[in-house]
Amino acid sequence: MVRKGAICAEGIVDNADVNEKGWVLINDLIGALVVMLGVLFVVLTMIAYLTYLERKVLGFMQDRLGPMEVGPWGLLQPLADGIKLLSKEDIIPSEANRAIFRIAPVISLVPAILAFSVIPFGHDSFGFQGVTLHPYIADVNVGILVILALSSIGAYGILLGGWASNSKYSILGALRSAAQVISYELTAGMSVIGVLILSGSMSLVKIEDAQSGGFWHWYIFPQIVAFVIYLISGIAETNRTPFDLPEAESELVAGFFTEYSGMRFSLYYLAEYANMIIVSSVATILFLGGWNPPLPSLGFIPPVIWFLLKVYFFLFFFFWIRATLPRLRYDQLMRFGWKIMLPVSFANIIVTGIAAYFLER
């Protein structure tokens, strides 16, 4: 399916002279810039308020109120936290490798933010004075690969930060994290393949389009195994409880960011939350139909709302798991990843492939 904006843009280019062509280009550029700034603003705000939401949800689950002091119901807490972190001293250990110590948090955060460029937040693109605004920054035809590749690059931030700190706890945390990310990235990638077989495309927009028309078209039903595997791998990849061994405070103080303080510490923190939103968005797009409403009659609610509702459901699930489950032991984590998750995801690919082959004839 071709997007509406693309059709009209091509139409104009075909019958226009050079001058109008130039205007179309400039309009496209403006549209892309507006969407980029919008996505960046929304995502950064979402990340900031996710910290607030997590503290609130954890608070309610543990029968307390969470942050209440700054602003009504503590709503300005993220702002206060931000000011505090920005004005804190930036300490670099004397024996650390300064250059890598400084750049590692950035390597961690940038791929996490970049991954938002291929996530479609909604369905309709709308035009305003010739400027078309798409609900995504780019519809890449290998969108899911881009997200997987970027999330694997984020591991470098953790590894390098742990190494450059020149501290036992940091390097142990970093090594644990690298081993964990490699193991679970593999299962995450494998679980995605079932969906790719069914939708016949790697573009996130096309995968969403293939699931339109009611919740019984969603891939969570034929791909329930892949869904569970993806969710577990996603939690493991973002280093959240019960897979937060890289930052297990009872053994490693804080793991790879033990030596970090101030804004550099918060960059790691932001990267973790950005990755949580990415994993939730991808789970929404691949398995819950993305922006598609569960029933066609509910189509009057805008697609963006549906998308955000599903994403926040997964984010709530992250918090819920954190409040409920204890941490795994390291050998349990590895054994579970390689001896259970990987074979099951392989089996899922084979079964899906055979079923798709016979059902389509």
Add this chain to the structure above:
Amino acid sequence: MIQQLPFIYFGGMALVCAILVVVSRIAIYSAMALLGMFVHVAGLFILLDAPFLAGVQLLVYAGAILVLYLFVVMLLNVHGRGPILQRQTPWAIILTLLAAGEMGYLVLKSHFYPKLPAIPHPSVPTLGNTETIGMVLYTQYLFPFEVASVVLLIALVGAIVMARGRGGVSQG
């Protein structure tokens, strides 16, 4: 010229990073330079209209293989303090001359023969990039593909035998 700027950037940076890999005295810096090279080679693939290859390049080389390199370097705590070339100087000279000769031959050849087009092969755009690679891999090049996977399997089995062979006792 202006269309070639991205190519010059990606190709040039890939070259610079590749040289840094060899020249750096600290193993971590070499690994980082290698990461830079992988990213820029992925950029070259995108310029060639092969986004699938670019994604796989990042996912496999940058995301898995290089992380394992870094892992080993950090665990062993390697300090490169010796001279860059140790016993391999004659071999290095011979191999460099050979590689330079090959490259020179290719450059001369492309100088006299009609140049290869900078755009992708015309059969590519009809199908998606991913589908095309899949079709070619599983029909035309099926045998080499399977041979490659058997070689990888042998390497895996060999690694396990070497890791377990010494004591003969498995840890369960």
